[in-house]
Amino acid sequence: MRKELNASWEWQPGCFDRLLRSDESLHEKWLYIQENPVRAGFVQEWKDWPYRFEFNDEQ
Secondary structure (H helix, E strand, C coil): CCCCCCCCCCCCCCCCCCCCCCHHHHHHHHHHHHCHHHHCCCCCCHHHCCCCCCCCCCC
């Protein structure tokens, strides 16, 4: 797809895509992603990140 779009970017070495196979897996991944700004030291809590999107866990 990247070649068809004539994109100039490349994936990072060692990076791979993942298939999410269940809602539980999706929720685990979302919790991990939501903590990225905290791990990077940008904010103290994920709720402080101004660009956040909260995961709706209701079915």
